Amino acid sequence: MATVIELPIEVYAGPVDPDWCPGCGDFGVLKAVKMAAGKLGIKPKDLVIISGIGCSSNLPGFIHAYGVHSLHGRAVAVAQGIKLANHDLHVVVTGGDGDGYGIGIGHFIHAMRRNIDITYVVMNNQIYGLTTGQASPTTMKDVRTKSTPRGNAEPPINPIALALVSGATYVARGFSGEPEHLAQLIAGGIAHRGFALIDVFSPCVTYNKVNTYPWFKQRIYKLEEEPGYDPSDVMAALQRSFEWGDRIPIGLFYRDEQPIYEDSEPALRKGPLVHHPLRPERAVFEELIEELM
């Protein structure tokens, strides 16, 4: 096994400073992503960060790496194309709850079911921030927002449970108030072979007056500190995923080694597609034509 040479987070210093509101939870996530990449010694040239649209989806602009700032809800689809084209790259998707669990939920579920080797970090602030504070798919029931003045009528999506039943093989939840812990979880996800979800409580200090830092701090506890908790037990993970109230778990819910999507693609056995010769062999071409005669 090759020795990992850790890199300082300065290596990933982006070209511009984040334009997030002071105190935004996403600062902690940005730092944790850099720390995770540094821990794993990933060079900026080998890291691709793909996002959709929203405050948190501006993250690729604030980090030194390759990146695609794509369309609302489509980051996971773009990321899979990149991964299949060059599976030597470390592909990390970063975005928000509206982007990933709302408009992009179809791609999210299907990517998990494929167990494709990408890491998805969702900055879950339970609100639409960039559009100035409407309800999101994770806004709690009865919460008043600009678009739900009488209280949100819909119960929230449970991303952890959804990931567990959809086939994700690494499912974790972090808190942007604990960047060291979060960095461990993200590093674990990137190192994991298969689809990794890291749902992150990342408070919106401007528009979400319910799920604030203190609100989370009072409630969260770490699964790894729970005696006897076994992250290879999917049923135990599922049970914990429904825990919401006075106690809310963070940490690694579940991890399992399963074949990844890339293993099923014969074309990828010869190394990343991007390095294959473009022209097929002449004999293959001639066979294709012969079939038509």
Add this chain to the structure above:
Amino acid sequence: MREVTVGIGGAAGDGLDKTGDTLAKTAARLGLYVYAYNSYQSVIRGGHIWLRVRIGEKKLTSHGDHVNVLIALNQDSIERHAREVESGGAIIYNSDKLKLDPTLLRDNVLPVPLPVSTITKPFGKVPPVMQNTVALGALLFLIGLDFETAASVLTDTFKHKGQAVIDQNVAIARAGYDYAKEHFVPLGYTWTFTHVRRPFITGNEAFAIGAVTAGCKFYSAYPMTPASSILHWMAAHAERCGIVVKQCEDELAVVNMAIGAGYAGVRAMCGTSGGGFALMTEAIGQAGMIEAPVVVIEVQRGGPSTGLPTKTEQGDLNQVFGASQGDYPRVIIAPGDVADCFAAAVEAFNLAEKYQLPVILMSDLLLSEHPETIEPDALRYDVPIERGELVTEWDESQGKYKRYAFTRSGVSPRALPGTEGAAHVAATDDHDEEGILISDVFTCPPVRRKIHEKRMRKLEAVLRELPPPTLEGPEDAEVTLIGWGSTKGVIREAIEKLAQEGIRANHLHIKYLFPFHAREVAEILRRCRKTICVEANYSGQFARYLRAETGISVDAHIRKYDGEPFEPRYIVERVKAILEGASHTLDVTEDEAREIAYHYIRTHLDDDARPGRISRLERDGFEEPIWDVEIISRETGQTRGRLFIGVETGSTYHWQPAELVS
């Protein structure tokens, strides 16, 4: 005789495809040219399938407009198509099951009843679908094709099923051939067989093979007729050709994955029809903005909405032009024939990478699904592969790598992820040269202006690279027919037919829709006498585009939107009517009234009747003239009743059962 058209009619599940394919490949191996068109419906079993295989000694550019020999696999097909068979032709049918009413025949048409159960008796119990093989054998004899060549095709077709199946098929075809030889006189076709082998290929296969030859390594799609056969071909050949083929959850994933793969440096393509393309449009603008190469094939079918899933139309032009919000550079190419599909796929990848933009290939059901023989050299191995400017390493002492560097050409050298020293963000929000967003904190109108101009400027070079269209045929022709995409071949044939009737016509075919050679096209059209735009849609989408780009309004239009492709005779008749100044009526014709009656019979009378005598009533109508269609029983020939169909509206007003009449 120089050509023959064989029509095969039956229901889905009757196995027409195999019969047609064997016939076509036999003719092709003998060195003849073939063009086939399958008019089919969106059912897995049943319905009415009408496959025409046209065979000739000269290159054929359409499926024509006539039938010489009919193979009827069910009663419905006899009744619907017997009258179309031209004098000197024949109708082949299984006389154990089907009846041929002599009143349906034109003069000098030979009935060829085949007692299939007697003919196949020596082979024990055979599946009903073997009636096709008997008919095929008889057909080969009647039209003078070589049996041994057909046997070699059957051998290849059933190779994967083992020797026993091959032997049975060859023996049964031979029995049909021998039976015909014993009982009938051949129809008098004499051929010169050159034995030049030519590929028999559909437009979709040509797209797929063209793409693979050009280095396509990633193909994504969601199943949608008539684009699905590209996915099927790619999936079947993926391993051998080293392609990743991805069937995605929806067209949004399809196009975004392809863009991701293109961004990461592989040649990526996706395909769909109009409905799927509608879902892709936002992402196509994204490809324009992040300057990612991608090829999108849009195979049109009848619209709007899910429209006519198995029928052809050129009705998506407005949508393709309007795909995505805002302005962005892209290329839109509409290949005109099957060979061109191969070439256009190659060209599309080169343009996409050289100019870092989306290229949309527009096809339609006719072009994508019909097979024809093409010249072997149309499918070339050593096609040009041009990747454009790629940055393979960047020494930061040269300064910072700028992904979207402002250049005179508008093309900024591209670095792929994994390249040392050139990390950047490809941003779909508008951005500066480095990829930093300019919409929010760093709002800067001049940067927006210059980067927008940079992107759009690529189109100037693209236009210079694309050959302008040329006028084919005599410069001083009386009529100029203007078409785009798949109508190329049928217009060409219509022009030959017009010439035979003393009408000099020429042809302006448009392949490159965007960017558009407006100046060249305007110069050509200003010299033309009477211009007629031929297109398969209702509103004349191309004629409108032509007017917008050149300021020229064409003199007349020939449009079709019933789902069936143009046939040469249709264009000829319409051109003649336009030249005579005859007004064009949209009234339901007698033939259309018969088709409407068939539809009524299918949906309301359990399919056991057929239209009989049809007469037009001027006054006894429902506020319009009506077609009075007698409906008779298939079994007994007795009148079942009368159906009244509006001449102007096509309304089926009234069904009057016979028992109420008497």
